[in-house]
Amino acid sequence: QKEVEQNSGPLSVPEGAIASLNCTYSDRGSQSFFWYRQYSGKSPELIMFIYSNGDKEDGRFTAQLNKASQYVSLLIRDSQPSDSATYLCAVSANAGKSTFGDGTTLTVKP
Amino acid sequence: NAGVTQTPKFQVLKTGQSMTLQCAQDMNHNSMYWYRQDPGMGLRLIYYSASEGTTDKGEVPNGYNVSRLNKREFSLRLESAAPSQTSVYFCASSEGAGESPLHFGNGTRLTVT
Numbered sequence: 678q679k680e681v682e683q684n685s686g687p688l689s690v691p692e693g694a695i696a697s698l699n700c701t702y703s704d705r706g707s708q709s710f711f712w713y714r715q716y717s718g719k720s721p722e723l724i725m726f727i728y729s730n731g732d733k734e735d736g737r738f739t740a741q742l743n744k745a746s747q748y749v750s751l752l753i754r755d756s757q758p759s760d761s762a763t764y765l766c767a768v769s770a771n772a773g774k775s776t777f778g779d780g781t782t783l784t785v786k787p
Numbered sequence: 788n789a790g791v792t793q794t795p796k797f798q799v800l801k802t803g804q805s806m807t808l809q810c811a812q813d814m815n816h817n818s819m820y821w822y823r824q825d826p827g828m829g830l831r832l833i834y835y836s837a838s839e840g841t842t843d844k845g846e847v848p849n850g851y852n853v854s855r856l857n858k859r860e861f862s863l864r865l866e867s868a869a870p871s872q873t874s875v876y877f878c879a880s881s882e883g884a885g886e887s888p889l890h891f892g893n894g895t896r897l898t899v900t
Contacts (some may be wrong), residue, residue, distance in 0.1 A: 720891040772809035
C-alpha cells in the first residue's frame with residue numbers, strides 16, 4: 678500500500694462545476710497536509726495546507742481533513758479552465774519528510 | 788525576489804558521467820530538499836536537510852550524494868549517472884521541517900543516455 682494515495686484520474690468537469698479531489702494516507706502520525714497545483718512542465722505551487730480536522734476555506738478552494746478516516750480532500754468551486762492542472766496531495770508525519778501522492782489531473786472544459 | 792533557484796535547467800549526460808545540480812534559496816529557510824519526478828508520478832524525496840549542517844536520506848537516495856554548503860545552498864551530485872536517473876529534479880525549501888509548506892525551484896530536466 679502506498680503511503681499517500683490519490684483518486685486516479687483524469688478528472689474532467691464542466692466550467693462552473695465543483696471539482697472534488699481525494700487523498701488517503703496510511704501513517705496515523707501524520708500532522709500536516711498540503712495540496713499543490715502543478716501545471717504541465719512547471720513546478721508545484723502550494724494551494725492549501727491544513728493541520729486540524731474540519732474544513733478550511735480560501736476563496737474557491739476548500740480543504741477537508743478527517744484524521745480518524747485518514748482522509749483529506751480538496752474541493753474547487755466554480756471551476757475555471759485555468760484550474761486545469763495536476764493536483765498533488767502531500768502528507769508530513771516526521772520532521773523534514775513530505776510524502777507525495779501520484780497526483781490527479783483535472784481538466785475543466787469550457 | 789528569486790525564491791529557489793536551480794541550475795542548470797536542462798542537462799544531457801552519458802552513462803557514467805558525473806554532475807552536480809545546484810540549488811540556492813534567498814528566503815532564509817532552514818530546511819531544503821531534493822525531489823525527483825518521473826512521468827505521471829508524484830515527487831519522491833531523494834535527500835533533505837532539516838537544518839544547516841545536517842542531511843538525511845529520503846525515499847530514493849541510491850546513486851546520489853548531497854552537500855548543504857551553507858544555509859542558502861544545497862547541492863545534489865550524481866557520481867556515475869545511469870539511465871534510471873533520467874527525471875525532472877526539483878529543489879525545495881521550507882521555513883521549518885515537515886510542518887511548513889514547500890517552495891519549489893523551477894526544476895532541472897536531466898536525460899541520461
